[in-house]
Amino acid sequence: MKPWLLLFTTSLMSAETVSDPAKWSPEARVKTLEVFQQEVYGIDPSAKFKSEWKLDRESEIMDGKVQRREYVLTLGGTLRARALAYLPAGKKNAPAFLGLNFRGNHTLEEDGWITKTNDQERGKAASRWPVKMITDAGFALVTVHCADFDPDKDDGFKNGVHALFPQERDGTSWGTIAGWAWGLGRVRDQLQTVSEIDAEKVVVIGHSRLGKTALWAGASNEKFAMAISNNSGCGGAALSKRKHGETVARINKVFPHWFAGNFRKYDDKEETLPVDQHQLIACIAPRPVYVASASLDDWADPEGEFLALKLAAPAFGETLGEMPKAGGSVGTKKIRYHIREGQHDINAWDWERYLKAAKELL
Ligand code: GTR
Numbered sequence: 001m002k003p004w005l006l007l008f009t010t011s012l013m014s015a016e017t018v019s020d021p022a023k024w025s026p027e028a029r030v031k032t033l034e035v036f037q038q039e040v041y042g043i044d045p046s047a048k049f050k051s052e053w054k055l056d057r058e059s060e061i062m063d064g065k066v067q068r069r070e071y072v073l074t075l076g077g078t079l080r081a082r083a084l085a086y087l088p089a090g091k092k093n094a095p096a097f098l099g100l101n102f103r104g105n106h107t108l109e110e111d112g113w114i115t116k117t118n119d120q121e122r123g124k125a126a127s128r129w130p131v132k133m134i135t136d137a138g139f140a141l142v143t144v145h146c147a148d149f150d151p152d153k154d155d156g157f158k159n160g161v162h163a164l165f166p167q168e169r170d171g172t173s174w175g176t177i178a179g180w181a182w183g184l185g186r187v188r189d190q191l192q193t194v195s196e197i198d199a200e201k202v203v204v205i206g207h208s209r210l211g212k213t214a215l216w217a218g219a220s221n222e223k224f225a226m227a228i229s230n231n232s233g234c235g236g237a238a239l240s241k242r243k244h245g246e247t248v249a250r251i252n253k254v255f256p257h258w259f260a261g262n263f264r265k266y267d268d269k270e271e272t273l274p275v276d277q278h279q280l281i282a283c284i285a286p287r288p289v290y291v292a293s294a295s296l297d298d299w300a301d302p303e304g305e306f307l308a309l310k311l312a313a314p315a316f317g318e319t320l321g322e323m324p325k326a327g328g329s330v331g332t333k334k335i336r337y338h339i340r341e342g343q344h345d346i347n348a349w350d351w352e353r354y355l356k357a358a359k360e361l362l
Pocket of ligand 1: 109210251
């Protein structure tokens with residue numbers, strides 16, 4: 001047995017968490033999430049706040065086949081997030097993908113219609129969001145710039161969702177990933193008011209740091225019908241205890257704002273972590289989950305991403321076969337995995353598979 005695998009079976013024997021995904025239960029899920037909150041992502045605030053959702057602009061695109069809209073979500077009267085939505089025209093209750101984008105909604109398309117919120121080039125991220133493919137498949141797509149909920153900077157937790165819930169911070173206070181995931185939950189709640197979308201069929205999706213966010217959102221919020229982690233790596237789908245590629249010490253050093261302060265206790269001491277990422281994936285059960293890697297993305301540890309899903313499989317009542325070769329997929333029921341040939345990225349090849357899985361599983 002590999003030494004890191006032994007660590008799972010020894011340090012995770014506590015019966016209350018999903019230490020053994022085969023013993024998954026709703027109570028074990030809740031306990032496991034508590035540990036992830038305390039030690040990894042931080043605790044969401046419980047204070048009440050007001051949430052408003054207004055349709056701001058609307059246009060028809062793709063020969064009238066798609067309704068494109070911008071909604072403004074206002075939280076606590078002050079925090080504004082702009083959601084860009086694409087809805088297959090004339091369809092009620094479409095299933096939807098919801099995900100944050102890295103650099104602004106206007107990076108999805110070159111079209112000058114989309115509100116430009118910063119200097120990033122229009123359409124720069126178009127290859128990551130194949131809008132036509134998604135809407136042709138009958139799905140809606142909703143996205144928000146992650147910075148609307150919290151800028152991706154180590155700036156003392158003074159803005160974004162942190163300014164909305166001022167608090168004395170300690171080791172368990174939420175970091176940016178938890179703040180982003182919370183923001184996704186607030187958008188999902190408002191999708192209940194959009195008749196073109198079936199809010200019971202919202203898939204949360206994200207790439208890389210936003211893939212970590214999608215997993216945490218999917219694990220901690222049962223209202224998401226399915227979660228997709230694209231190349232999420234350390235603090236996402238990859239097992240921390242393997243220490244392959246990006247490590248806990250390195251991620252905490254370079255991105256000190258992403259996680260709870262407590263996560264630093266495990267810098268160079270991954271073996272002492274009370275949980276590992278397969279348990280996070282297990283918290284998505286019994287809802288479906290899709291984990292994907294890219295063959296040249298060693299930094300995100302493709303094998304660690306695959307193994308976490310494999311270790312989580314019993315929580316879904318499934319077993320996963322061997323890791324596929326680059327370009328291959330595995331998983332037939334609620335858990336799916338693929339490894340795309342190429343670099344750290346998300347593109348149409350990934351989306352084709354996500355759409356197929358979502359069609360089968362929702
Ligand atoms: C890297 C980081 C990864 C991943 C990636 C991204 O610099 O080390 O954890 O999140 O950024 O988000 O593109």
